[in-house]
Amino acid sequence: MSEFTKTPGWLDWYAGPSKPRFQVPAGAVDAHCHVFGPGAEFPYAPERKYTPCDASKHQLYALRDHLGFARNVVVQATCHGADNRAMVDALVHSGGKARGVATVKRSVTDEELQAMHDAGVRGVRFNFVKRLVDFTPKDELMEIAARIAELGWHVVIYFEAVDLPELWDFFTALPTTVVVDHMGRPDVSKPVDGPEFELFLKFMRQHPNVWSKVSCPERLSVTGPKALNGEQNAYQDVVPFARKVVTEFPDRVLWGTDWPHPNLKDHMPDDGLLVDFIPHIAPTAELQRKLLVDNPMRLYWPEEVTQKG
Numbered sequence: 003m004s005e006f007t008k009t010p011g012w013l014d015w016y017a018g019p020s021k022p023r024f025q026v027p028a029g030a031v032d033a034h035c036h037v038f039g040p041g042a043e044f045p046y047a048p049e050r051k052y053t054p055c056d057a058s059k060h061q062l063y064a065l066r067d068h069l070g071f072a073r074n075v076v077v078q079a080t081c082h083g084a085d086n087r088a089m090v091d092a093l094v095h096s097g098g099k100a101r102g103v104a105t106v107k108r109s110v111t112d113e114e115l116q117a118m119h120d121a122g123v124r125g126v127r128f129n130f131v132k133r134l135v136d137f138t139p140k141d142e143l144m145e146i147a148a149r150i151a152e153l154g155w156h157v158v159i160y161f162e163a164v165d166l167p168e169l170w171d172f173f174t175a176l177p178t179t180v181v182v183d184h185m186g187r188p189d190v191s192k193p194v195d196g197p198e199f200e201l202f203l204k205f206m207r208q209h210p211n212v213w214s215k216v217s218c219p220e221r222l223s224v225t226g227p228k229a230l231n232g233e234q235n236a237y238q239d240v241v242p243f244a245r246k247v248v249t250e251f252p253d254r255v256l257w258g259t260d261w262p263h264p265n266l267k268d269h270m271p272d273d274g275l276l277v278d279f280i281p282h283i284a285p286t287a288e289l290q291r292k293l294l295v296d297n298p299m300r301l302y303w304p305e306e307v308t309q310k311g
């Protein structure tokens with residue numbers, strides 16, 4: 003029994019997801035997911051902004067197998083702050099089938115970074131979403147970025163679309179590959195060719211080190227329909243945005259379930275139906291293979307990628 007009480011209104015992850023109709027290519031990577039605790043073993047951080055339900059590594063890997071994925075990238079969730087033990091424990095017990103993205107402070111030692119590297123961590127996450135984290139000074143983040151660059155790691159950034167102009171100079175000064183969570187959270191009620199999303203596309207066009215996760219339609223969608231009850235055409239309002247990114251930058255996109263879907267307020271999607279969303283945004287077998295296999299392998303398991311040509 004955990005001593006933690008969930009945030010009021012918390013939606014637990016969807017039990018008994020359907021089997022996807024879309025069969026992901028062999029070797030597919032779920033490149034954005036989390037573990038929560040379990041709180042009794044890996045307590046949630048005192049500075050957290052929400053208290054989730056537990057979501058263990060065993061449950062994550064059972065979902066991986068059920069959905070037909072081969073590997074995971076486990077991203078440190080903000081409810082664990084800069085205590086990476088639950089995430090690292092998931093990597094260590096994955097049989098080499100999971101890599102991770104950590105959250106660290108300036109005080110992290112070189113030995114701690116090396117230990118995380120040995121466990122499979124390949125990136126750090128900088129979070130600018132105000133409801134999730136307190137502000138970390140940019141000079142501190144830049145110092146961390148310079149240190150992790152030495153290890154060949156990258157930086158994952160999470161921000162809201164309206165904040166991109168203010169963060170632009172910082173993001174474009176980062177010395178590593180930069181991976182944007184959830185397409186920079188576009189407001190999909192605005193036009194796909196409007197100034198807000200154009201700025202995001204310009205960010206990717208002008209900076210070839212910037213990648214994007216085309217994840218979280220369930221979070222971004224305004225009009226649905228929801229990925230529930232067998233719905234095969236879920237989150238139609240997100241499709242033009244994600245498809246635009248996938249087709250324009252096919253070698254710099256990643257996809258992830260975002261399981262266990264922290265902080266959803268409206269509904270909890272059936273993860274099997276979320277997988278069925280993929281062919282709507284990556285319509286060809288080649289785009290699907292790049293999105294689900296080639297790109298995440300190049301970023302997270304480069305030593306397993308055979309050099310071509």
Ligand SMILES: O=C(O)c1cc(C(=O)O)oc(=O)c1
Binds near residue numbers: 079183260264
């Ligand atoms: O939008 C969110 O609430 C959210 C939260 C977290 C986290 O708490 O780490 O991660 C995500 O990818 C998304």
